[in-house]
Amino acid sequence: MSTCLGIESTAHTFGAAVVSEDGRIMSDVKDIYVPPTGSGIHPREAARHHVSEAPRVLRKALVEAGISIDDLSCISYSAGPGLGPALRVGAVAARAISSYYGKPLVPVHHAIGHLELGRLLTGARRPVALLISGGHTTVLIPKRRRWRVFGETLDITVGQLIDQFGRHLGLSSPSGPKIEGLASTGSTLLELPYTVRGNDLSFSGMLTAAKRLLARGHRQEDVAYSIQETAFAMLCEVAERALAFTGYHELMVVGGVAANSRLRAMLKAAARRQDAKLELVPPRFSGDCGAQIAWPGIMYYKGGVRVRPVDANVIQRWRLDVVDVPWIE
Amino acid sequence: MISYRELGVIARGAEAELLLADWMGFDVVVKRRLPRGYLDVRLDARIRSRRTIKEAQLLHEARLAGVPTPLVFLLDTVNSEIVMQYIEGRRLKELLDVHVDIEVLEEAGRLVGRLHSADIVHGDPTTSNFILAGDRLVLLDFGLSYRSRDEGDKAVDLHVVKEALSSYHHDVYEEGFARFLEGYVATYKGSGIVMDELRRMESRGRYKQVV
Numbered sequence: 001m002s003t004c005l006g007i008e009s010t011a012h013t014f015g016a017a018v019v020s021e022d023g024r025i026m027s028d029v030k031d032i033y034v035p036p037t038g039s040g041i042h043p044r045e046a047a048r049h050h051v052s053e054a055p056r057v058l059r060k061a062l063v064e065a066g067i068s069i070d071d072l073s074c075i076s077y078s079a080g081p082g083l084g085p086a087l088r089v090g091a092v093a094a095r096a097i098s099s100y101y102g103k104p105l106v107p108v109h110h111a112i113g114h115l116e117l118g119r120l121l122t123g124a125r126r127p128v129a130l131l132i133s134g135g136h137t138t139v140l141i142p143k144r145r146r147w148r149v150f151g152e153t154l155d156i157t158v159g160q161l162i163d164q165f166g167r168h169l170g171l172s173s174p175s176g177p178k179i180e181g182l183a184s185t186g187s188t189l190l191e192l193p194y195t196v197r198g199n200d201l202s203f204s205g206m207l208t209a210a211k212r213l214l215a216r217g218h219r220q221e222d223v224a225y226s227i228q229e230t231a232f233a234m235l236c237e238v239a240e241r242a243l244a245f246t247g248y249h250e251l252m253v254v255g256g257v258a259a260n261s262r263l264r265a266m267l268k269a270a271a272r273r274q275d276a277k278l279e280l281v282p283p284r285f286s287g288d289c290g291a292q293i294a295w296p297g298i299m300y301y302k303g304g305v306r307v308r309p310v311d312a313n314v315i316q317r318w319r320l321d322v323v324d325v326p327w328i329e
Numbered sequence: 330m331i332s333y334r335e336l337g338v339i340a341r342g343a344e345a346e347l348l349l350a351d352w353m354g355f356d357v358v359v360k361r362r363l364p365r366g367y368l369d370v371r372l373d374a375r376i377r378s379r380r381t382i383k384e385a386q387l388l389h390e391a392r393l394a395g396v397p398t399p400l401v402f403l404l405d406t407v408n409s410e411i412v413m414q415y416i417e418g419r420r421l422k423e424l425l426d427v428h429v430d431i432e433v434l435e436e437a438g439r440l441v442g443r444l445h446s447a448d449i450v451h452g453d454p455t456t457s458n459f460i461l462a463g464d465r466l467v468l469l470d471f472g473l474s475y476r477s478r479d480e481g482d483k484a485v486d487l488h489v490v491k492e493a494l495s496s497y498h499h500d501v502y503e504e505g506f507a508r509f510l511e512g513y514v515a516t517y518k519g520s521g522i523v524m525d526e527l528r529r530m531e532s533r534g535r536y537k538q539v540v
Contacts, residue, residue, distance in 0.1 A: 235342075236365070265367070273365070
């Protein structure tokens with residue numbers, strides 16, 4: 001049985017996991033960098049965190065899986081997109097292990113990792129996928145060896161909208177859960193721009209408008225409530241449109257923002273309205289983790305994908321719809 | 330409250346349903362935006378009524394710009410309904426399937442050119458949204474339309490036409506799109522910049538390999 005050690009280091013999280021070719025997650029270990037209250041992630045500080053935690057996380061992933069490096073079939077790493085300094089830590093670790101132990105090296109696109117781990121864990125076969133994280137707000141359709149973009153944000157992501165609003169309030173990052181808490185006690189719907197262009201979305205105007213509402217003296221709770229209601233309604237609209245367009249019967253949601261319970265309830269109703277079932281990735285695996293890199297890693301490995309350590313680079317900006325995913329029909 | 334008699338459903342989409350109805354002896358089309366029960370009711374009502382009003386306005390403005398569109402008879406902003414003229418004819422999509430004079434694509438290009446001259450972006454100008462009624466080509470469904478001077482926004486309209494022709498009418502695609510552009514260039518002064526923008530857009534990012 002082939003096994004793969006996957007290394008994730010795109011942003012806050014340094015993660016390592018061992019996954020077997022039949023899709024068993026043998027271990028999944030991570031450590032998350034937490035920036036100081038009121039500030040966002042600093043790439044250099046995140047990288048420093050990853051460097052100091054990497055040996056412990058990697059060792060623990062192997063011990064929990066009950067496997068030695070010699071018995072692994074391959075090493076995969078998150079090659080992008082993400083923060084350069086953070087990505088390079090994972091790539092360096094992967095190159096070192098690969099060349100020292102003579103193990104094949106496989107690069108994986110971070111977002112493809114979210115999507116494919118999502119399919120593995122939910123059992124969704126041919127879903128419309130909603131990828132909502134700090135780095136992505138994209139509606140996708142698997143078709144002809146690619147994840148095809150149906151609609152996406154034209155500026156900032158939903159994760160950035162919520163995080164930047166939270167930072168504006170002086171909350172520590174990631175501020176999603178705190179914003180959700182605030183929103184649950186809000187009740188007045190304030191007007192914010194609802195921007196859906198065809199199948200694409202825009203959130204930057206909403207962030208500016210929300211800050212202006214605060215400056216005018218509106219309650220934090222009401223502004224948070226209005227942001228959630230408006231932004232999530234936009235997401236649901238595009239998801240519904242994709243379901244209607246394709247006629248697919250599964251809506252799969254992956255990425256950290258899926259942890260929001262109001263959003264989950266709305267998406268469930270939106271899916272039902274289009275005669276589809278909502279498939280959610282367990283919270284443990286919906287954020288960044290090593291398993292999302294290890295699972296596609298083993299699939300690519302079986303398909304013959306390899307990269308020489310000397311060519312194992314990282315790509316900070318990398319569109320996911322240019323990446324081949326040969327096992328998608 | 331608008332009084333009409335429903336005769337049947339024409340189509341049901343993600344956002345709205347289209348009904349055939351009888352209103353004072355006329356055949357009419359009713360476009361009804363359906364509530365989304367999972368939204369804050371205030372937000373849902375606001376979105377639906379604004380879009381209904383905007384669609385009716387743009388249908389009218391397009392007509393003033395020389396683009397034949399269905400006449401708007403009635404507007405119900407409470408129930409989010411537009412009652413408009415029923416256009417008897419065949420969709421361009423069906424006509425291209427059964428082999429029609431390609432001339433009609435030049436007229437389609439003229440309509441989009443006039444629309445863009447008026448700084449209106451259609452948003453979904455596929456071959457399903459043109460109907461040939463007698464010898465008159467009519468442009469339908471302004472549900473995704475908006476006002477914009479931006480060449481990039483207008484270029485997306487051209488891209489949608491191109492995609493529709495190349496994926497559904499491949500046999501006439503090349504000549505057809507060339508004829509479309511002839512009509513477009515003839516009616517819109519800014520066409521050159523928009524076509525440059527289309528080339529730029531298609532050479533990068535997602536439009537290089539869409540579904």
